[in-house]
Amino acid sequence: MKPIIETQVMRAVEAVPAAMLREARLARVREWIMAVVPPVLGLLVFAAIWQAVSLQNKAIPGPLPVWDAAVALFSKPFYVNGPNDQGIGWNILSSLQRVGLGFGLAALIGIPAGFIIGRFKFIAAMLAPIISLLRPVSPLAWLPIGLLVFKSANPASIWVIFISSIWPIILNTAAGVSQVPQDYLNVARVLNLSESKIITKVLFPAVLPHLLTGIRLSIGVAWLVIVAAEMLTGGVGIGFWVWDEWNNLNVAHIIIAIFVVGIVGLLLEQALIKLASFFDYQ
Amino acid sequence: MNAATVSQLHDTRFVELSRVNKAFATKKGVFLAVQDVNLSIKKGEFVSIIGHSGCGKSTVLNLIAGLLDASSGTLICNGREIAGPGPERSVVFQNHSLLPWLTCFGNIYLAVEQVFGKKEGKERLKQRTHAALELVGLAHAADKRPNEVSGGMKQRVGIARALAMEPKVLLMDEPFGALDALTRAHLQDELIRIVGETGSTVVMVTHDVDEAVLLSDRIVMMTNGPAATVGEILDVPIPRPRKRLELADDPDYVAARKAVLDFLYQRHARPAAAA
Ligand SMILES: Nc1ncnc2c1ncn2[C@@H]1O[C@H](COP(=O)(O)OP(=O)(O)OP(=O)(O)O)[C@@H](O)[C@H]1O
Ligand SMILES: [Mg+2]
Numbered sequence: 001m002k003p004i005i006e007t008q009v010m011r012a013v014e015a016v017p018a019a020m021l022r023e024a025r026l027a028r029v030r031e032w033i034m035a036v037v038p039p040v041l042g043l044l045v046f047a048a049i050w051q052a053v054s055l056q057n058k059a060i061p062g063p064l065p066v067w068d069a070a071v072a073l074f075s076k077p078f079y080v081n082g083p084n085d086q087g088i089g090w091n092i093l094s095s096l097q098r099v100g101l102g103f104g105l106a107a108l109i110g111i112p113a114g115f116i117i118g119r120f121k122f123i124a125a126m127l128a129p130i131i132s133l134l135r136p137v138s139p140l141a142w143l144p145i146g147l148l149v150f151k152s153a154n155p156a157s158i159w160v161i162f163i164s165s166i167w168p169i170i171l172n173t174a175a176g177v178s179q180v181p182q183d184y185l186n187v188a189r190v191l192n193l194s195e196s197k198i199i200t201k202v203l204f205p206a207v208l209p210h211l212l213t214g215i216r217l218s219i220g221v222a223w224l225v226i227v228a229a230e231m232l233t234g235g236v237g238i239g240f241w242v243w244d245e246w247n248n249l250n251v252a253h254i255i256i257a258i259f260v261v262g263i264v265g266l267l268l269e270q271a272l273i274k275l276a277s278f279f280d281y282q
Numbered sequence: 283m284n285a286a287t288v289s290q291l292h293d294t295r296f297v298e299l300s301r302v303n304k305a306f307a308t309k310k311g312v313f314l315a316v317q318d319v320n321l322s323i324k325k326g327e328f329v330s331i332i333g334h335s336g337c338g339k340s341t342v343l344n345l346i347a348g349l350l351d352a353s354s355g356t357l358i359c360n361g362r363e364i365a366g367p368g369p370e371r372s373v374v375f376q377n378h379s380l381l382p383w384l385t386c387f388g389n390i391y392l393a394v395e396q397v398f399g400k401k402e403g404k405e406r407l408k409q410r411t412h413a414a415l416e417l418v419g420l421a422h423a424a425d426k427r428p429n430e431v432s433g434g435m436k437q438r439v440g441i442a443r444a445l446a447m448e449p450k451v452l453l454m455d456e457p458f459g460a461l462d463a464l465t466r467a468h469l470q471d472e473l474i475r476i477v478g479e480t481g482s483t484v485v486m487v488t489h490d491v492d493e494a495v496l497l498s499d500r501i502v503m504m505t506n507g508p509a510a511t512v513g514e515i516l517d518v519p520i521p522r523p524r525k526r527l528e529l530a531d532d533p534d535y536v537a538a539r540k541a542v543l544d545f546l547y548q549r550h551a552r553p554a555a556a557a
Contacts, residue, residue, distance in 0.1 A: 183379040186349055189367040191396045191447075201392060205383040 069252040102161025114173025139164035153233035165218035176210025212276040297323040302355030317509040330494040333504030372449035378440040380428040387424040414446035434465040
């Protein structure tokens with residue numbers, strides 16, 4: 001009697017995990033399908049619409065010719081045929097370099113400025129009107145000033161990047177500093193931390209997530225602006241390249257440039273999100 | 283007065299609040315939270331402040347901590363006017379207030395380094411930090427972040443941080459308020475042991491009558507706000523070390539408990555409850 005019951009029980013115990021495993025595997029497959037199918041479908045629909053448009057309007061090449069042009073273009077990304085004819089790789093890199101420099105300067109000044117504004121009400125009130133006046137100005141409106149002051153195209157476009165990417169950094173840092181929980185500041189006061197220790201041990205870690213949001217926004221803006229700035233200033237760079245191809249009436253290359261700008265922007269954004277997740281201690 | 287009498291005076295009136303008022307500026311005007319608070323605490327004494335929610339217990343504690351400035355009156359600690367917060371009056375906050383980006387070890391180390399860093403080497407500071415963690419039974423959690431440990435453990439780290447600073451006065455604002463009954467009893471027992479070992483002067487805010495009687499030498503009972511003040515101070519003449527289980531039938535314990543309950547629920551019942 002007893003052994004039979006035991007085997008029955010054992011079978012039941014075995015049966016449950018097997019069913020659960022199958023269930024779990026199914027759920028994972030379903031999840032995977034949901035993650036892959038809709039985006040792929042979306043891209044296919046996009047390509048179909050693009051194809052339809054290109055059939056209607058002969059000036060716009062369809063996906064396939066553009067793909068062929070891209071393959072040709074990216075097979076020699078780093079050639080140099082004089083100052084105005086360089087590979088797509090060089091163009092992307094020089095745009096990234098300008099963004100890096102302009103953004104780096106913006107971070108260098110914007111982060112401390114944000115801390116000061118967040119920490120001292122008086123200075124915040126002092127700077128508030130200036131910031132709210134200058135922030136909504138279109139970045140390109142700063143280009144003539146840059147050209148005037150620096151008398152050269154390259155620093156002028158870096159200047160435009162700087163001025164347009166500094167606001168998100170300042171504002172997010174300041175908001176982060178003023179939102180640091182009073183509890184943490186009370187701890188700092190009871191411990192009698194020096195101002196420099198308050199900044200490194202309490203404020204900076206507390207503000208870091210906000211700061212990274214600011215950096216993400218500001219790099220996004222910088223990447224948006226660089227294309228427009230380079231179109232106006234010339235030289236080597238993805239924006240200038242677009243303009244050059246427009247003058248050559250090479251529409252396939254213009255479309256490739258649009259994708260390149262989009263993909264580089266996406267990669268920058270993803271890299272920064274990844275970076276931010278390392279500092280998410282909540 | 284010679285030096286000996288001065289230091290004796292400091293010991294019997296180690297912490298002293300006289301005629302302390304605290305008013306807050308609010309949107310609706312000035313709000314007088316506590317009025318005419320007089321209290322003196324001996325060195326090595328364990329004092330609890332009890333009263334209904336919102337009466338001003340935290341306000342009094344934060345005044346002693348120096349986190350709040352009194353509107354008028356004088357506050358003295360160890361013969362000196364309290365002019366702001368400082369590590370000699372360490373605080374265990376109601377919500378532990380650990381820095382989430384530091385480990386349990388890191389949180390305590392920051393405090394230890396701040397207090398002893400000028401005089402002692404890194405090894406000694408680390409040793410102190412480990413000792414503090416051991417004191418609250420958390421040596422194994424040293425490298426965990428606060429969000430990786432339980433609420434009771436966080437509270438213990440908060441207590442370890444405050445104790446590691448070797449404060450002249452340990453200030454605790456409902457340190458066990460957010461914990462379940464079992465954890466709370468366990469930490470109370472640990473606190474009894476630790477205070478027994480260190481002989482610290484402690485001021486603790488609580489709303490738990492049993493906790494107040496179990497732990498305190500004296501219980502400060504506050505009247506209801508606004509303009510709350512010290513209503514009565516009760517001596518708890520139970521010898522130490524106190525054992526939770528033996529206390530239940532102790533006539534002194536029962537009498538003290540009844541006196542506090544009587545104050546809180548008969549003579550100074552919460553306004554809403556009395557109406
Ligand atoms: N910063 C402030 N501004 C205005 N009013 C305040 C401020 N801090 C406290 N109060 C008021 O002072 C009174 C006492 O507050 P306090 O926090 O000391 O109460 P408590 O006894 O600690 O209450 P609880 O037991 O709920 O913690 C309350 O009425 C509260 O609203
Ligand atoms: Mg309180």
